[in-house]
Amino acid sequence: MFKKRKGLVKTVRYFISALLLAVILSALLFHPLNILMYPDLPFLNILKRGMSIILLSAFFCLFRVLRGPNAADRIVGMDMLGILIVGICALLSISTKRSWYMDIGIAWALQSFISTLAFAKFLEGKDFDE
């Protein structure tokens, strides 16, 4: 009996959170970001709304960085934030027609990879010489 109740509570919680996520997504879809956009681009709306969707997923990563139970969870969140920023740079380089945003993207990917390797070495408890 109690087990059944617990499963019901879990399902209700899932549907409420899915509804909240749908409300947030639709609010982001109807309220686009207006930064540095050229008005003559094709498919402008999708680009504007795509950046806000990446921002929403970055919030989930930030939650994992802040609330992760252990150190490894926080490092996973940091790594995923580093990959998401490359995607934001690609979308910005379409919408602003400036090619140096992809320079930032490549440099950020390199730096994020090396910092993740250094964090993993630190977590393993070795010196950096090995």
Add this chain to the structure above:
Amino acid sequence: MRSKLILFIVGFIIWCLLRFPVDAQHIFIGIIVAAFVTLLLGDLFTNRPAQFFKVQRYLWFLYLMPVFIWECFKANLDIARYIISPNLSLKPGIIKVKTSLKTDIGLTYLANIITLTRGAITVDLDKEESCLYLHCIEVGDKKEIITAAVNKFENLIKKIFE
């Protein structure tokens, strides 16, 4: 000497791709930078430079790419089904899979490809026994599928990197 020449050519091509509409100035600076990098790195880039001149490897690589992309797409749909389902019913575990690859680079690429496809990531690899430790998201009936995928990619990688 041959490996240094290969490293010089690869570095020069990457420099030309980074400054795409190439001028004479860019080519001149690129030659200087690639020579500097070659002096710094030396023989670290390849052990067996004779492998770079076999044509069969590139043809097998062209065959590997669509297979890998299709498997990656299927694996992503699989993971997305697990994430969106209302009650998480996961049965994760770590399994051990034997391979027949011996070299460093073959094991590395096999581990990378397995990480991006079909419900498993590599936790550790043992070079003496040449086996992989994989963490699977659902162990029970997926073990045969994962072993079959490992064997399939193993045969392809043996033709390319060994």
Add this chain to the structure above:
Amino acid sequence: MNNIIGVIFITLGLAFDLIGCLGLFRFPDVYNRLQASTKCVTFGTCNILFGTFLVLGFNAAGIKCLLALIFLLFSSPTSSHALARAAHKSGEKLCEGSVGNEYK
């Protein structure tokens, strides 16, 4: 035509990014989180970069998109492998419903 195919790729990539970060939010364990986030976020960002290359064409920025795609495809599984090994070495346990552990 290139614009349409590129925008389809970008939309697919955005959806996979969101799903991957949702998995990072929901799953109960470091290894499961690594699994969901590495697969979906890498595939999604590679799709975004390829769509950007299709929209921009053979440009300065488009070629850089292709370079970033190749680099991400090599670097991201390597870093996830290093993180999983470090987490196992530092004494991180598997979550409750897990079946078996054949590693040590």
